[in-house]
Amino acid sequence: MPVALVDPAVGTDRPAHRDANVLRWVGAYASSMAGDGVYYIALSWASVQAGSPAQAAMVMSVSALPRAVLMLGGGVVADRLGPRRVVIGSDAVRCAAVLAVAGLLFLTGPGLWPLAVLALVFGAVDAVFVPAVGALPARITGKGQLARVQGMRGLAYRFAIVVGAPLGGLGVAVGGAAAAFGLAGLLIAVSLPLLISVRVRELPRDDTGAVRTTTAWRDLLAGLRYICRHRVLAPLLLAIALGDLGFVGPLNVGLTLLADERGWGASGMGWVLSGFGAGAGAASLLLTLRGRLPHAGQVAGWTILAGALAVGALASAPTVAAAVGTALLIGLLAGLSGAMGGALLQTHADPAFLGRVTAVSSLVSLGFAPLSMPLSAAAIGAWGTGPVFVVSAAVCGLGGVVVLCVKDLRRAELPR
Incomplete structure (x- = not known):
């Protein structure tokens, strides 16, 4: 496994959008996420070609189980080995697995078993990749820049969504699923040299020693106890969980059914989703340029409440135009509250626990919240x-x- 590059200058409050080290990380993240987008298009297409719609749906959902089951353990791995090493290793495994399936499909044609194995591998690797990605920003920049980094990460994610799906469709159109898988592997591979060049700072010895216990199980329990006893993190994670549970269902399955009920069609639903994406992108851009918002706890609480009202109003939108405007507002408010929540997690968690803190947050968003869709x-x-x-x-x-009623969280601020 690569050894982390350590630079004593890392962690200063140099503006993140002008920091080459942060920009390399953002570029790696964008490339990896774009590869993910192409991968999911390729997987869905290959699964439909190889089996029935029910079998294809099963293959597409295979990743969820290992991701949910292993996520907390992935947080322990990220904290024990260091997030940079884990991100590099997991990206390398994902790249190799996707390219191997691309070669197999090119030589033998589509088959459900290789696709199911690939989905399982992706889910298991995601369980360590996601917590490590969340723990890395605190090692590459100062606390005063973490809100800006959250904005930059949001922009990179939106860029990956916009680019990944069309590239996946183009790959399938030109060379079938094998070509699309190959393109996904190449995009993930681009992230590796960028990640290898990212410099990180070491944790203070006291922080490292505080969580280094004899077994991974004890590390996990120590992380959960740390979260439960923390006056900011515990209520913040509860607020994030409630927000995700109330948000995921309506903005996924609910929106599809609403568009069908109102006769908006697929194009209308697409416009509404575009409105949401534009709003979320605007929130990310605001944080990237501004870098910090005062009264972060209050901003998070009030934007969650306002976003909730907008979610309720979406069902009453009489026209597509009104729904697009409402979705734009939802995206903006959800983007702000999500970025504020992420930045508060980053700044109030001890860096030695960030992998486990991110794992708990991600488990709610990726493991439990999707249950609200059915x-x-x-x-x-x-x-x-x-x-x-x-x-x-x-x-x-x-x-x-929750945010506004818990004093420590309501008064939480981001460092200057």
Whole structure:
């Protein structure tokens, strides 16, 4: 495994958007996420070609189980080995696995078993990749720049979404699933030299020693105890969980059913999703340029509450134009609250625990929150879109109430 490059200058408050070290990390993240986008297009296409729609859906969902089961352990690995090493190693494994399946498909044609194995590998590797990505910013810049880094990361993610899907479709159109998988592997490979060149700072010895116990299990328990006893992190993670649970269902399955109910069609739904993406991108750009917002805890709480009201209002939008405007507002508010929450996690967590803190946050977003999608679909079938969107908005709004009612979190600030 590569040895981390350590630079004593890393961690200063040099503006992140002018820091070559941070820009290399952002570039690596954007390339890796774009590769992910191409990978999912290739996997879905190859699965449909190799089996029935039900089998294809099963292959597409295979990644979720190992990701959810192993996520907390992935946080321990990131903290024990260092997030930079884990990100490099996991990207290398993902790259090798995708390129291997590309070669196999080129030689033998599509098959469900190789695709299912690839999905399992991706899910298992994501369980360590995601916590490590979340723990890395605190090692490459100063605390005063972490909000700006969250904005830059959001922009990189939006860029990857915009670029990844069309590239995946182009790869499939030109050379089939094998070519698309090959393109995904190359995009992930681009991130590796950038990550290798990223310099990190070492943790203070006291921090490292505080969490280095005899077994990984004890490290995990120590991390969970640390979170539960923390006056900012514990309520913040609860607020994030409530926000995600109330947000994921309506903005995924619920929006599809709403568009069908109103007769907006696929194009109308696409415009609404574009509005949401534009709003989230604007929030990321604001943080990238500004770098810090005062009263971060209050901003997070009020934007969660306002976003919840907008989610409830979306079901009452009479036209596509009104829905797009509402979605734009939801994206802006959710982007701000999400970035504020992420920056507060980064700045208030001891860097030695950041992998485990990120793992708990990611487990909620990637493991538990998606469970609201089938529940939302079933509830809409029983009671209609309006009541379900209102209930979802209420759950989301509870997150804002938690933030504003817990004094330490409400008064939390980002470093200057």
